[in-house]
Amino acid sequence: MTNEPLKYTGFYSESPRPGILGWLLSTDHKRIGIMYLVCIVTMFLVAMCLGLALRLELIAPGPTIMGPQTYNATFTVHGIIMIFLFIIPSIPAAFGNLVLPIQIGARDVSFPKLNLLSWYCYIIGGILAVISIFAGGGAPDTGWTFYVPFSTQTTTNVNLAVTGALMLGFSSMLTGINFVTTIHRLRAEGMGWGRLPMFVWTLYSTAWIQILATPMLGITLILIVLERVFGAGLFDAARGGDPILYQHLFWIYSHPAVYIMILPGMGVISEIIPTFSRKPLFGYWAMAFSSLAIAFAGSLVWAHHMYASGMSDFAILVFSFLTFIVAIPSAIKVFNWVSTLYKGSIQLAPPMLHALAFIFNFAIGGLGGLALGAAASDIHLHDTTFVVGHFHYTMFGGTGFAFFAALHYWLPKFTGRMYNHKIAVISWGLVFVGFNVTYMAMQAVGVQGMPRRYYDYLPEFMPLNVVSTVGSWVLAIGLVMMFVNLWNGIRRGHPVGKNPWGSATLEWTIPSPPPMENFGEEDPIVTKGPYDYKGVVADEY
Amino acid sequence: MNQLNNPTAQAVDNVLIYIFGFSLLLLLGITVVTIYFVVKYRRSKCPEPTSQVEGSWLLETIWTVLPIIIVMTMFWYGWSNYVGLREIPADAMEVKATARMWSWQFEYPDGRKETKLYVPVNKPVKVLLYSTDVLHSFFVPAFRIKRDTVPNMESYVWFQAPETGSYDIFCAEYCGVGHADMTTSVEVLSEEDYAQWASSATVSADPRGLIVLNEQGCIGCHSLDGTENIGPSLFELAGNPREIEKDGKTIEIIIDEAYLQRAIRDPDAEITKGFDPMMPAYDEEAINNEDLQAVVDYLLGKVAEEEPDGDRLMVENGCIGCHSLDGSESIAPTFKGIGQREVTIERDGQSVTIKVDAEYLRRALLDPNAEIVKGFAPMMPAADYLSAEEIDAIIKRLLQE
CATH class of the missing domain: 2.60.40.420 (Cupredoxins -  blue copper proteins)
Known part of the structure; x- marks a missing residue:
């Protein structure tokens, strides 16, 4: 630790416009990435507090700290913020923007102005979502899934929340278009497809889902508004509509969306594990193609959310089969990560600890998904807290931990400062233990039969709920410690050199923080692969 | 979770145990291997990697094919047991x-x-x-x-x-x-x-007359719904003409109370045209006078339709799911004391305070969202599927509050 005041160098100091406008009107991918990062972390902290309140309510049967309407609004807002404002943009919009162009040797994304527009879509969507909590009518109480007919009948601010989600969808699509184009058009000389860092491959797969699936979300959300405002009757069976049709439309986007959420996380892990093993990523092409396979197969499994909905048994047969197919590329990734460790030189630095925790959590989440994909067992587990636990294992234990890993891995690059490693390891331990206690107990009480979205429950479900709530406090303490440590690192940490971890991708060949133009006068020429550590030396810090 | 030896639970649990069992093994395997590698190849012991292997297509093939086989067994087991949840035994x-x-x-x-x-x-x-x-x-x-x-x-x-x-x-x-x-x-x-x-x-549900008809086996020969049977149907008797044979002559009578009593006590004296004289006579020992009266009343449709039970209707139709009876706060106004209350309602965008009466309650039941009690959301479904008698019973019950 040093008491030197934070000096703004690199892209922080070089800007055509001074002050705040230099940020709000900047088309630089790093500045936009930092703006995304600040908003996304803020949103995470807000929704985390809501989640803690939900857990506290569930510490005992009956109303504990809130009544049913407040509880319903709280889990709805927790879900909307976490899904649309945190997880979906977390890694692609924040770290994708920061890292992707540099990793392929480009000076910016293909459409810098579109990039800024997508940030404004995100901000407008976020503001609308926040207004919907406080405006008259009350916070939306539909759950983040907006299932009809309930969502067309409730008097809460569903229209606003839906419009907010629509704007966030546009933001996501624009980012996807930008990334696909950038990866195709702006790779540096020598950066062939076989030399793309795996993070870029996963962003590429993600971007295709963003482009192809997100319009479905837009259509679905507009149909809800039509239904609410004009009584269109599209989902009303009494007038020739069909409530189950809504569920298909919703999940045609929202299932691929969970791969939008997890794939970039897998990319982060695929960067960190080779770096801290000093060994090439095992099975490069298997990893690249499994990313594309997840994106493709993941688009065909949406109706596995609907086994109990009243959908035909034949549809259940088909979607159950396809669901098991999508398990394969995820399994391949896990095996390749573990094999990368073999005969490596493993350093348990904070990013690596988060990456290893990711593998463990994601394995539990993925394996739990098998029980949900099989038709018979899903009938019991569907709509219980097991599903909530499973979802958090993949999205929080998976993407969340990958996001923390990315923060610990790349923040020193983009701030030029290193955080305290000892506190980072302790906070990692608390987060890991707290996380597993919280959500394993939640899964267990779901197997017992406790339905989800219950503010009140029968006494027999109490012991595991208490365990889960206590776990959430450990988790929260760990998270606060982690964010405080990172913040202190940004403000007062040791300055770091170009390459504190000894990584081999291009972003570690330029100063920390990077200059506005990324690379010097001449464009880089790439002569080796992303995981070729021969001759790469980690800078002391 | 208190009973698992029933057929549907077994179908589900066998799949759950199979998948959870396999999952646990896989998780254990992945975790143990990871920890083993991390400990064995830690940097303090291995400052440089001892291998630069970039992959193995043999291994990739193995860990693609093996999981496919495993998950396909899970898929098929899950599906075939799911079919058991959908196929209903014939005697259900x-x-x-x-x-x-x-x-x-x-x-x-x-x-x-x-x-x-x-x-x-x-x-x-x-x-x-x-x-x-x-x-x-x-x-x-x-x-x-x-x-x-x-x-x-x-x-x-x-x-x-x-x-x-x-x-x-x-x-x-x-x-x-x-x-x-x-x-x-x-x-x-x-x-x-x-x-x-x-x-x-x-x-509890049936009038006494119908119970006697059932108990005495009358229904065995006389239908209640007009279908032809061994004896004439008991459907819609009151005031209808009927041709009977009495003392060898065919005459037409109007069915009334006296006729029905004679037809039960001494059935063979007058036989409805087209039927055989085979009905046993029911004397006072078989059906006492009181029950006889009940049967006749029932057949003539004189049984006063029992007034529907307001309390029961409110439970059956889920009213008290939202409207409490004990005055506690809920998402809808409580029923406690509603008969004596003045309420402020929003009607056509204006606030009006009115005294609760039968007419207001009727409107609130049949068109609940036209007038909304201040502070509550318009979300109640209309109770227009109830009969007029049932609506009356609920209103009567509520006004007693």
């Missing part, structure tokens, strides 16, 4: 379950309505699922069955309980503020208890 009894915000109603084939699902032990039960408003889901953890109730769509589940007892029913599909309280139970009764429960239904 049927009960209709209707979900609405935020309570359940179970209707039996004889029209009896209950708020709990009473079933006999060891009998397959098919539950037909309906919803009157939004999505709900019928979930009985003990039987591992779950199915959404969708408005305007019929769906079903089945189960068979091998032991008596009470089993929780939950609503598993989020449906609004009362979602967590939308619980009831399956009451599994022994065969004797169930028979008693079922017959008590008949006793």
